[in-house]
Amino acid sequence: MKTRTIVAGLLATVIVSSCTVLSFYPLYTEKELVRDDRIIGKWQSLNNKDFYPTSENNTVIDTLIWEISLQNKIWKKKLNNPFDRGSEQIPNKFTYTLRIYDKSMPENNTEFNLHLVKLGNNVFIDLIPEVWQMNDTFLAVHQMSVNTFAKIDIGNKIEINWFDSEFLQKLFDENKIRIKHENNGVYTLLTAKPEELQKFVIKYANEDKAFSDLMKYTLRKI
Numbered sequence: 001m002k003t004r005t006i007v008a009g010l011l012a013t014v015i016v017s018s019c020t021v022l023s024f025y026p027l028y029t030e031k032e033l034v035r036d037d038r039i040i041g042k043w044q045s046l047n048n049k050d051f052y053p054t055s056e057n058n059t060v061i062d063t064l065i066w067e068i069s070l071q072n073k074i075w076k077k078k079l080n081n082p083f084d085r086g087s088e089q090i091p092n093k094f095t096y097t098l099r100i101y102d103k104s105m106p107e108n109n110t111e112f113n114l115h116l117v118k119l120g121n122n123v124f125i126d127l128i129p130e131v132w133q134m135n136d137t138f139l140a141v142h143q144m145s146v147n148t149f150a151k152i153d154i155g156n157k158i159e160i161n162w163f164d165s166e167f168l169q170k171l172f173d174e175n176k177i178r179i180k181h182e183n184n185g186v187y188t189l190l191t192a193k194p195e196e197l198q199k200f201v202i203k204y205a206n207e208d209k210a211f212s213d214l215m216k217y218t219l220r221k222i
Helices: 002-008 010-015 165-173 194-204
Strands: 041-045 051-053 058-060 064-070 073-076 088-091 096-102 110-119 122-131 148-154 157-163 181-183 188-190 211-221
Touching: 110 194, 148 211, 157 165, 165 188, 165 211
Parallel strands: none
Antiparallel strands: 041 064, 041 211, 051 058, 064 096, 073 088, 096 110, 110 122, 122 148, 148 157, 157 211, 181 188
């Protein structure tokens, strides 16, 4: 049960994993944000082919459900932790809400703020956790949300491809890019502002090797 609870919060776990690129700042400024309400609705990953990598093996998990909505108002948070829902609501135009969970365990869900970002001819999503399962208060105050971003194609189905942290690290190792970041020996965290992040994303947006094979999702509406 413990393993399935962890898997149910898959993307929240991935946010602090080595699978995808992590960023302190979002990918966007307000001028790059777009609306595409085709994304709204309930979706599921196809064919149970989602994988969560562990240190021992690759564990096949149950179907993930992705519920995406758009509210007229959102909470303005003061603290970057799962217990702060904010004390003030502000008008909302571009912030979608994503709630994701294992189909068999909807009570173990994670809520994200999702933004659509138009850069050149491509659209990307920027995700940051808003609310997640956290029973240990002391642990929670030591957690901090970070942004991840992925290339997205929205139609009758949704294709999502997250950027690959190993690809990014190879660029650093080979001195092929210069972008502000910190590395603690385990994780690399981009600390560049949105304008600098956008240059990186635009440059590699059409290179297949820039995206993680473990973090490719195909969603169909249900």
